[in-house]
Amino acid sequence: MEFVKMHGTGNDFILINEVEVGWQDIGNIAKRLCDRHFGIGADGLILVCKSNKFDARMRIINADGSEAEMCGNGIRCFAKYVYDRKIVTKKKMEIETLSGVVRPEVVTDDNDKVRMVRVDMGVPHLEPDSVPVRWEGRLINEPIAFGDKTLHISSVNTGVPHTVIFVSDIDSFPIEVYGPVIEKYNIFPVGTNVNFVQVMNRKRLMVRTWERGVGMTMACGSGACASAFISNVLGYIEREVIVSLPGGDLFVEVNNNIYMTGPCVEVFHGDISLWS
Numbered sequence: 001m002e003f004v005k006m007h008g009t010g011n012d013f014i015l016i017n018e019v020e021v022g023w024q025d026i027g028n029i030a031k032r033l034c035d036r037h038f039g040i041g042a043d044g045l046i047l048v049c050k051s052n053k054f055d056a057r058m059r060i061i062n063a064d065g066s067e068a069e070m071c072g073n074g075i076r077c078f079a080k081y082v083y084d085r086k087i088v089t090k091k092k093m094e095i096e097t098l099s100g101v102v103r104p105e106v107v108t109d110d111n112d113k114v115r116m117v118r119v120d121m122g123v124p125h126l127e128p129d130s131v132p133v134r135w136e137g138r139l140i141n142e143p144i145a146f147g148d149k150t151l152h153i154s155s156v157n158t159g160v161p162h163t164v165i166f167v168s169d170i171d172s173f174p175i176e177v178y179g180p181v182i183e184k185y186n187i188f189p190v191g192t193n194v195n196f197v198q199v200m201n202r203k204r205l206m207v208r209t210w211e212r213g214v215g216m217t218m219a220c221g222s223g224a225c226a227s228a229f230i231s232n233v234l235g236y237i238e239r240e241v242i243v244s245l246p247g248g249d250l251f252v253e254v255n256n257n258i259y260m261t262g263p264c265v266e267v268f269h270g271d272i273s274l275w276s
């Protein structure tokens, strides 16, 4: 049974066509496959599934075995996988996810292979499902004390729940200290991804993300969109911005919908028929 290893700006995934597998305990299998010492190693497992209503369905399981609603870098890899294999022949696709229908548009090279994907990420929910009523659903630059440090946090859902925190020097900020604390903070009953953002100028952000169910990643696509959206709401940036991540750059357009454009790379493939 074939698997394919792909990445979008360094956020890496194992992709498997679900038609071929009948796995019951997908969370445990994802943990084993994503383990960087005893498995293939990845930030997540993506299952390519049939859809009754749309072109295909994507499931994303984090490295800790938790299933997420959507994945920005993952849907670019998914779009490349299904287009290059002619599972979907349209360049503008409709992909079913747990967060709803997501619309990637593939950009191909001279050999009709996908190199870039522009994703319509939909309308961000400023009243994120994951923030309890007492915050009236809206969290923008709310000062919250975490130990001896007060951080101003904003919360938004761009397919999955995100928290955005602006810092003055992203390279020196202790992300590994505050990331895991905020990920599971009690006002986020389903947890949250945590984005630390430095505004470089009105057209460029630097973002580092501590991802829910994964930890530090080289990039988070939905996090880049959340960071750009909150930055625009607060007037820090224009509507079009380059989001620089450790794994590469993404181009984000903040209109009524959010659009994210970025690369996707197929690294290698293999056979996991030995897996039970």
Ligand SMILES: N[C@H](CCC[C@H](N)C(=O)O)C(=O)O
Binding pocket: 011, 060, 062, 067, 068, 069, 070, 071, 072, 073, 074, 160, 161, 193, 211, 212, 213, 214, 219, 220, 221, 222, 223
């Ligand atoms: N870990 C995330 C899912 C993957 C999102 C990220 N990899 C992206 O590119 O959007 C969560 O549990 O919400």
